[in-house]
Amino acid sequence: MKKILILVIVFYILVLFQISFLVHFNIFDGSFLGWSPNLILIAVILLNIFENPQKNSGYFTAFIGGFFLDIFSGHFLGINFIGFWISILLAISFSIKFILRKYVRTSVFSRI
Numbered sequence: 233m234k235k236i237l238i239l240v241i242v243f244y245i246l247v248l249f250q251i252s253f254l255v256h257f258n259i260f261d262g263s264f265l266g267w268s269p270n271l272i273l274i275a276v277i278l279l280n281i282f283e284n285p286q287k288n289s290g291y292f293t294a295f296i297g298g299f300f301l302d303i304f305s306g307h308f309l310g311i312n313f314i315g316f317w318i319s320i321l322l323a324i325s326f327s328i329k330f331i332l333r334k335y336v337r338t339s340v341f342s343r344i
Contacts, residue, residue: 235289240296246271247300272297273321280325285332294318294325 250271257268276297280290298318305317 236292239289239293243272243275243293243297243300246275247297247304251304272301272317273324276321276325277328280328281332285329285336290325290329291322294321297321 250269254268254271276290276294279293283290295318298315298321301317301321302314
């Protein structure tokens with residue numbers, strides 16, 4: 233329960249930082265789509281890669297991060313429904329977990 237509460241607070245702070253501060257540092261600002269770093273996407277990917285593939289807290293982090301991105305971001309290219317970022321981050325999380333479970337071997341010493 234403590235881990236979940238800490239993850240929710242950290243993701244909340246990351247989303248607020250991304251939405252309020254990192255918007256001013258767009259790369260390719262003059263183009264149609266200004267790109268700013270997506271901290272939630274990076275955090276979800278890193279948490280799923282470095283977590284044990286048998287544990288499921290990566291799915292929870294993907295759901296919470298996607299929920300906060302859906303709530304705090306405006307519509308993107310006409311897409312303004314709840315669940316867009318949730319589905320993208322959950323798909324990324326499922327893909328990472330599948331690849332790690334199926335194709336990546338861990339050494340015997342790390343299991344001990």
